Amino acid sequence: MRIVAIIQARIGSTRLPGKVLRPLIDQTVLAHVIARCVAVPSVTKVIVATSTEIGDQAIYDEAIAQGVECYRGSENNVLSRYYEAAKLAQADVIIRITSDCPLLDPSIVEQLIQHFKQTACDYARIGLDVFPRGLDAEIFTMDALQQAYNNGRSDFEREHVTTYFQNNREKFKFEVFRKGENYSKYRLTLDTIEDWVLIENIYQQLYRGDIFGWLEVRQLLQDQLNLALINAHVEQKHNNV
Structure with missing residues (x-):
């Protein structure tokens, strides 16, 4: 089973322009997301899917610099962009990741994959009624995507x-x-300046060059109750990245 993680990314963002290429300690946000996807044991391949818009050349360049392929397709027809990227990667199974999740936990994504396999389903997702937004991922078969x-x-x-x-x-x-x-x-996705302040604070305290996981983040948020208040008021919006 060829399991491909496809990270959708664009430079444009209405609330925080250029967010996925912001420098987060020693790498861009996108680079951290790529590294976390590469660290998922069952993932065969990681590919970034961006648009053909001129500004998204920077996304392409960063993906290549991080050692992964990048497919460029429609800006607004993201379904088509995903389908073509999945075909390019010869995927049997696709994991959908958005580039605004630099706290994505590889171990949770791996657990999602195992749950997907055990239940022999067509589609599975992280339950956001249990996990914080920002740890979310979806997995589905190529047949379902077709x-x-x-x-x-x-x-x-x-x-x-x-x-x-x-x-x-x-x-x-x-x-x-x-x-x-x-x-x-808790809110761990990146969409506003408040989200950025929280995520940067978390990285400053936990990042030592290696991937840290949700358990470490959870402990930090429980120890420093003021951190989660930084973006507690932010409302989630649909994201076309």
Whole structure:
């Protein structure tokens, strides 16, 4: 089974422009996300999927500098971009990752993969009613992606990769991976300046050149209660990266 992690990334962002190429300690945000995907044991290949817009040349350059391939496709039809990237990578199974998650935990993604295999489902995702946003990932078969690509009609289904799955649940076997206590109150994704302040603070305290995981982040947030308040008021918006 060829499991490919596809990281969707664009330079544009309405709330925090250029966020994925911001320097976070010693590397860009995107570089940290790539490293964390590469560290997932069952992942065969990592590829970045960006657009053909001129500004996204910087995304392409950073992906190549980090030693992974980069597919450039439609800016707004992200479903098409994913499908073409998955074909390029000869994927059997795709893990969808967004580039604004520099705290992604490889061990949790690996657990999601194992859950996907054990349940023999078409689609599975991290349960955001248990895990914080920013640790999220989705996994689905190439056959499921092919169905979405062939049959997704609305602009919203083309703009958001897995919306077709959500709108046609009767056609797919769904799973949600949940484990442990509910920590969904925390927000660990990067979309606003407040998110940036929190994530940079976490990296300054925990990063020593190696990947640290959710358990270390959780302990830090429990020890320093003021940290989670930095972005507690931020509302999540749909992200087309």
